[in-house]
Amino acid sequence: MQTISSSVDGSAVSPMEFNKQLRGLLGERGLLDGPADLQPFSTDWRGLFKGSPLCVALPRSAQEVGAVIRACAAAGYAVVPSGGNTGLSGGATPDTSGRQVVLSLSRMTAIRRIDVYGETIEVEAGCILQTAQEAAAAQGLLLPVTLASQGSARIGGIVSTNAGGTNVLRYGMARNRILGLEVVTADGQIVRGLRSLRKDNAGYDWKQWFIGTEGTLGIVTCAVLQLAPMPRHRVTALLAVPNATAALEVLRTARQEVGDALNAFELMSRGSLELVVRHQQLRIPVADAPWFVLIEASSSLQGLREATEAVLMAALERGDALDAVIAESQRQEADIWALRESISEAEGKEGPSIKHDVSVPVSKIPDFLEAADEAVRLNFPGMRINAFGHVGDGNIHYNLIAPTGTAHVEVNRIVHDLVMAHGGSISAEHGIGQYRVDELLRCKSAEESALMRRIKRALDPSNLLNPGKVLDTRDS
Numbered sequence: 001m002q003t004i005s006s007s008v009d010g011s012a013v014s015p016m017e018f019n020k021q022l023r024g025l026l027g028e029r030g031l032l033d034g035p036a037d038l039q040p041f042s043t044d045w046r047g048l049f050k051g052s053p054l055c056v057a058l059p060r061s062a063q064e065v066g067a068v069i070r071a072c073a074a075a076g077y078a079v080v081p082s083g084g085n086t087g088l089s090g091g092a093t094p095d096t097s098g099r100q101v102v103l104s105l106s107r108m109t110a111i112r113r114i115d116v117y118g119e120t121i122e123v124e125a126g127c128i129l130q131t132a133q134e135a136a137a138a139q140g141l142l143l144p145v146t147l148a149s150q151g152s153a154r155i156g157g158i159v160s161t162n163a164g165g166t167n168v169l170r171y172g173m174a175r176n177r178i179l180g181l182e183v184v185t186a187d188g189q190i191v192r193g194l195r196s197l198r199k200d201n202a203g204y205d206w207k208q209w210f211i212g213t214e215g216t217l218g219i220v221t222c223a224v225l226q227l228a229p230m231p232r233h234r235v236t237a238l239l240a241v242p243n244a245t246a247a248l249e250v251l252r253t254a255r256q257e258v259g260d261a262l263n264a265f266e267l268m269s270r271g272s273l274e275l276v277v278r279h280q281q282l283r284i285p286v287a288d289a290p291w292f293v294l295i296e297a298s299s300s301l302q303g304l305r306e307a308t309e310a311v312l313m314a315a316l317e318r319g320d321a322l323d324a325v326i327a328e329s330q331r332q333e334a335d336i337w338a339l340r341e342s343i344s345e346a347e348g349k350e351g352p353s354i355k356h357d358v359s360v361p362v363s364k365i366p367d368f369l370e371a372a373d374e375a376v377r378l379n380f381p382g383m384r385i386n387a388f389g390h391v392g393d394g395n396i397h398y399n400l401i402a403p404t405g406t407a408h409v410e411v412n413r414i415v416h417d418l419v420m421a422h423g424g425s426i427s428a429e430h431g432i433g434q435y436r437v438d439e440l441l442r443c444k445s446a447e448e449s450a451l452m453r454r455i456k457r458a459l460d461p462s463n464l465l466n467p468g469k470v471l472d473t474r475d476s
């Protein structure tokens with residue numbers, strides 16, 4: 001393995017001097033360095049990782065981001081970009097060296113423009129996803145990246161993690177919505193590519209280097225996102241199904257009957273819903289079953305409800321569904337979605353867990369689940385399985401509720417080996433961060449790893465940006 005050299009190993013500038021320098025650049029409110037202010041940036045949403053940020057820089061413009069990066073490079077301190085800190089892989093948490101500056105985009109929140117004809121929104125990196133969604137909705141448009149964390153996650157984090165969520169089946173990952181980006185590179189240069197074009201084959205599509213690369217290649221400061229028309233009608237249904245294969249049969253029928261209007265197709269195990277019933281006091285409005293499927297479809301055309309009813313009827317007749325309901329009101333829709341969206345929180349209340357955010361080809365989901373359940377029972381008899389996910393796009397959250405102190409490494413290895421044996425990916429949407437660096441190395445070919453390291457070296461030769469995340473940049 002080739003080493004990516006680091007210029008941020010030693011600094012001639014003391015932390016106190018450096019903070020003073022940054023305060024000079026950003027103003028009094030542009031820097032946090034008190035222990036209480038640093039605390040939220042010292043750990044991740046799950047509390048798995050702990051770090052010691054030197055300070056938190058809060059720039060207000062791409063120019064100020066560039067100035068912070070140049071100051072850090074000159075003084076020998078690394079930069080860790082941070083959005084809403086809802087990432088699930090520790091990507092925004094600094095290390096414990098005290099030599100990393102957290103760069104928070106939270107003061108860059110402007111929605112610069114919404115183009116109602118082109119259906120685009122230009123929005124700064126610190127804007128909260130939900131705020132951007134509401135601004136689009138006020139113009140009759142939909143920003144279809146939808147996640148349970150949308151009230152806290154910021155646009156820069158959404159871009160940098162290539163976030164997925166519950167609407168990927170219809171609208172794709174964040175990458176599919178990104179038309180243009182403005183980024184600040186590791187040398188502090190601002191690169192402006194805020195185009196709102198659907199068609200643009202003029203040269204390399206360089207914005208892709210900054211999507212899903214978790215702040216290791218540059219800082220995203222602004223984005224142009226493709227919106228969609230806001231559908232007028234929506235149907236939400238919940239089905240009780242006997243097994244994962246039956247769920248795939250329902251998916252097939254839904255694709256045939258409802259077509260592109262199908263937004264979400266979520267699978268939840270009985271174990272998952274037992275957690276939400278226990279901890280969130282929610283009620284399941286269908287009969288008990290080993291698995292449950294949530295379907296959401298939307299369209300501006302008439303006939304959506306009838307088409308969805310046809311899916312449910314066919315599934316019940318075939319025995320692929322044991323029971324089914326369609327929401328009759330917005331309240332009932334919200335109640336059905338609450339079951340799905342409360343699983344993570346309920347899991348947290350149940351106890352510590354080991355999470356696997358994996359994907360396999362849709363047709364292999366039943367085989368993967370069977371093989372993984374068997375391996376867990378055999379190797380880790382005390383663990384409980386909490387499997388659920390965005391099954392319409394092959395993404396399963398295969399989580400294991402495990403006693404504190406269980407070694408994640410061994411569990412991850414067994415689950416990820418099975419994922420790879422089924423032609424899957426060890427990270428469907430949560431990224432690599434610092435949590436899966438070793439696993440990424442293990443599951444990529446030597447050529448793929450070498451290519452990624454060449455890109456990192458080309459764009460960030462000093463390893464200034466988010467060192468230790470995604471790629472293993474230690475000497476070896």
Ligand SMILES: Cc1cc2nc3c(=O)[nH]c(=O)nc-3n(C[C@H](O)[C@H](O)[C@H](O)COP(=O)(O)OP(=O)(O)OC[C@H]3O[C@@H](n4cnc5c(N)ncnc54)[C@H](O)[C@@H]3O)c2cc1C
Pocket residue numbers: 045080081082083084085086087088090091092105125146147148149152153154155156157158159160161162163164165166214215216218219220221344429430433466469
């Ligand atoms: C309850 C819950 C539900 C979730 N559901 C989903 C889901 O369904 N689908 C999904 O994909 N994810 C999900 N997530 C994970 C998380 O919300 C997403 O990864 C989100 O995109 C992170 O955004 P953030 O602003 O919080 O980023 P952060 O956590 O702050 O950062 C994430 C990564 O991006 C980097 N980064 C942040 N901002 C920038 C920037 N401006 N420039 C460069 N790099 C940057 C950070 O360094 C870090 O590596 C969920 C999380 C929670 C807590």
